[in-house]
Amino acid sequence: MNAILRRAVIGTAAVSMALSMAACGKAGSDSKDSASSGDSKSIGLLLPENASSTRYESFDKPFIEAKVKALCSDCDVKYSNAEGSAAKQKQQFDTLIAQGVKVIVLDAVDAKSTQSWVKEAAAKNVKVVAYDRLATGPVAAYVSFDNEKVGELQGQALVEALGAKAADANIVMINGDEADPNAAKFKSGAHKALDGKVKKVVYEQSGEWKPTVAGQKIGAAITQLGKDGFQAVYSANDGMAAAIITQLKSSGITVPVGGQDAGLDAIQRLVTGDQSYTIYKAYKPLADSAAELAVSLLQGKDVKSVATATIDSDTDKGIPAKLLEPKVVTKANIKDTVIADGLYKAAEICTGEYAAGCAAAGLQ
Template identity: 35%
Template sequence: MNGKRAKYVITAAAAAALLLAGCSSDGESDGAGGGGGGESAHVAFLMPDQNSTRYDEQDAPAFIDKMAELCPDCEVDYQNADADVDQQQAQFEAALANGAEVIVLDPVDTAAAAGLVQNAQNQGVAVIAYDRPIPDLPADYYISYDNEAIGASIAQSLYDHLEETGAEGGVLQINGSPTDAAAGLIRDGVDSVVDDGPYEELAEFDTPNWQPPQAQEFTDGAISQFGDEIIGVVAANDGTGGAAIAALQSAGMDPLPPVTGNDAEVAAIQRIIAGTQYNTISKPSVVVGEAAAEVAYTFIQGETPEPQTTLFDTPSQLFEPTVVTQENVQEIIFDGGVYTVDEVCTDDFADDCTELGIE
């Protein structure tokens, strides 16, 4: 943590999680716009929902810390829309009204976000699309892990496991939100494996706003219809994967079909160690959070950041995801510094950790 912090504002719903994550605010901005000088500026960091814990616990602290390092006198305004399109629009408009020079936006609805981008660009404000791309109107930059590679990776990992175990039957496919272009890319990656794979796709579901209860309800219905024909579930993130697991466990399915995930949430790592979730994706939020801060600071200085690639006509930087299973959880999660053993191996999972040699 830096001694002098960028000032930030958070919603009441996000405050507790950020405090637990170790964020504080004791630096003050002089309120002046950066004007291309980079000495001070107002930057907004607008995230989409609370369905994933990553935004409050990982992305926002990473972005805030890096901005404090790059621009101690910059003001960072963090808001979470709690999956509400209208609320995110209000937060975006407030950021413009408050003089934001750069807005980092992870949109609730990627189609609706095009209007927000247009509004900002008309006022000379740079927009960095974060995690979820905005296909209908190019933002000034896009930063994310490679979402299509995420989908292909979790599906291929699952299919390799099913083939190794000689499983016979079909799979369920649980996608993310239909209003999220990143979810569409993850789905495309999954489809690249599932569509030509050796297992029948029994049913597919697009999860509104990534809501786990919706994914659990779908899985409940699929269990009623297909029962023991279900040999695996390709779920697009840890929230929907955890919901599918809850439904499978409630139905008493034994053995439990392997279920995928994405985001490497603590609960997902615990389920992997316990053997109830097969895989997840490690994509440390500190990587994209810090990258977004660096790009934001480049815009504040009046410069144009160099892209690595282009996606949806938007200059982009995409990072490679890593699949996590029991076989590499020690190396990727603990040796890699994503989490400590104490954070994951709580009392309920201590024996499972010991069994895998995690201490």
């Protein structure tokens, strides 16, 4: 091979190698950018429990999955339920990050414990949408209801259920889990509505969102106060209300009891008169908003078109938020609320023992 030809071959090889290295460098750069920008097609969904409320499995999960699919046909949702364990939820959270999920919708079991989780996730460019409960740490967005307003509506509904007896009524309050920031909001709102409108809150304890605990607490209240020592019971949710009502019945006590979540069994208790009210927080708009936020974050879009408000947590300020409006449901407006919205059909509510009450309420 002559010198000229040899130089040409060497030059061609050098150019080829340079182009190859550049291509490799570009591919490596794209891969790194892709990982940091979070173009994974999976969205993590972590819900807190399935014991005190059936809503998470029956409504939140399927609604979120359906909306994600509608917005992003090749996206999928990786779902886990913590079954009331913060430790289990932390493991689920870590697993999602290890799997490369770039957006996690988190309804925290213990919102106060999530600060370090969310910080670690943010450091790995994983965005967290706080769902229903405002997790601590640098969450990317939050969607829930105005939870102090929920508590106010609960308190107002209890006063209305007491009617003319309200001013002389002693109240038992069974609140939610103190680790849940929503529980504090419900409690604060309820006191805002009750204080000054009823005689006194004579017994107040946390039911920890556990029906068994709520049943034990109302039993202790009966022992302490006597069967005639209180005229109404505030329960922070319907699952606890069910256990409270069972305990009251076994003790021969009939007083107004309210809750929240508008579960099917709670609506049926409204029909029979065992429960006075529940709070309907429309699950589909909540779930749809969470899915919209998650997909927007996954696609690198601004979430402020969905989260038009802001809220502060214990650790961070100015978090983009979407806050929805709750509604009181009583026997009188079942048709205009949960049935009108398609949450339940009259046929689902008015089975067997509930048929007579449904007929009286004009549901059949």
